Amino acid sequence: MINGYQAEVLKIYDELRNSEEKALENRRAEIEKKLPKVIDIEKNIVKLSLDMSINILRKKENIEEYISVIKEKITDLRVKKSELLVSSGYPLDYLEMHYNCPKCKDTGFVGTIKCECYKKNLIKALYRSSEINYILERDNFDNFSFQYFSPYKSSNEPESPRKNMEKIADISWNFIENFNSIDENLLFYGDSGTGKSFLANCIAKELLDRGHMVIYRTAVDLIKDLKGARFDSQEELEDLLINCDLLIIDDLGTEALTEFSKTELFNLLNRKLLKRRKMIISTNFTIEALLKNYSERISSRLLGNFTLCKFYGEDIRVRINMNKKK
Numbered sequence: 020m021i022n023g024y025q026a027e028v029l030k031i032y033d034e035l036r037n038s039e040e041k042a043l044e045n046r047r048a049e050i051e052k053k054l055p056k057v058i059d060i061e062k063n064i065v066k067l068s069l070d071m072s073i074n075i076l077r078k079k080e081n082i083e084e085y086i087s088v089i090k091e092k093i094t095d096l097r098v099k100k101s102e103l104l105v106s107s108g109y110p111l112d113y114l115e116m117h118y119n120c121p122k123c124k125d126t127g128f129v130g131t132i133k134c135e136c137y138k139k140n141l142i143k144a145l146y147r148s149s150e151i152n153y154i155l156e157r158d159n160f161d162n163f164s165f166q167y168f169s170p171y172k173s174s175n176e177p178e179s180p181r182k183n184m185e186k187i188a189d190i191s192w193n194f195i196e197n198f199n200s201i202d203e204n205l206l207f208y209g210d211s212g213t214g215k216s217f218l219a220n221c222i223a224k225e226l227l228d229r230g231h232m233v234i235y236r237t238a239v240d241l242i243k244d245l246k247g248a249r250f251d252s253q254e255e256l257e258d259l260l261i262n263c264d265l266l267i268i269d270d271l272g273t274e275a276l277t278e279f280s281k282t283e284l285f286n287l288l289n290r291k292l293l294k295r296r297k298m299i300i301s302t303n304f305t306i307e308a309l310l311k312n313y314s315e316r317i318s319s320r321l322l323g324n325f326t327l328c329k330f331y332g333e334d335i336r337v338r339i340n341m342n343k344k345k
């Protein structure tokens with residue numbers, strides 16, 4: 020079975036090469052117009068190389084002498100071509116492919132071994148599948164406002180939603196500013212629409228902009244990934260989920276709560292905690308519901324190793340939409 024991410028990553032490499040081939044075509048067209056002589060020289064080089072191969076195959080007489088003459092001719096032509104390009108202000112490699120990764124020439128593989136750029140492109144593939152780029156255009160601190168949260172305290176909460184959010188925002192900024200030195204994870208819990216995913220995404224955007232490797236998965240996608248890692252031996256994927264700087268698990272509790280998903284979730288949490296790789300988890304579950312739906316070993320890790328942030332108040336999505344209509 021061809022696994023989904025590998026296909027997606029190879030597609031990314033295809034796109035990289037295609038776009039570079041197009042760019043090279045354009046550069047060549049430009050040179051053809053401005054320095055037609057350079058293109059003539061190139062054609063000449065191709066012709067000489069071709070002739071040489073044919074004559075080698077035909078076992079021409081005095082072949083060695085012939086080869087050295089042709090090679091010299093080709094070298095002279097190359098020098099001439101370079102001189103023409105450079106004297107007209109073009110870089111030497113103007114008519115060559117410019118690979119993003121010269122090591123693997125944008126194929127992802129050096130021989131049969133995955134190139135070091137493969138991981139970067141696997142992350143890209145993950146990002147595409149989660150549409151996080153699109154989400155982060157909307158969910159970032161530039162669009163964050165305490166105005167969305169009511170300043171009025173209801174009788175069953177200790178503080179107004181706004182005051183509560185100010186505290187959670189402080190925790191979040193502390194998490195961002197001290198990201199390299201702290202050993203902290205955040206658990207955002209509370210009713211839907213109270214800003215949990217929004218804030219988690221704001222943090223993701225901020226850390227991505229600062230160069231950290233952030234992976235965002237919904238709980239449903241995460242379980243799919245873990246299944247892939249288990250049954251299709253997608254080791255890189257598992258490695259990424261465990262070793263990324265920050266893993267955001269959105270909407271915990273919406274995944275199918277099977278024995279498999281719970282075991283895999285526990286293993287992931289455990290391995291990440293041992294390696295001190297940070298997580299932000301958001302869930303609509305209350306603490307009681309977490310305790311009820313997950314085994315003791317999962318909930319004890321969630322409650323013991325995460326800073327608990329309770330979100331409450333009116334549905335901010337309604338408020339944000341009302342603001343847009345004004």
Ligand SMILES: [Zn+2]
Binds near residue numbers: 120121134137
């Ligand atoms: Zn490479």
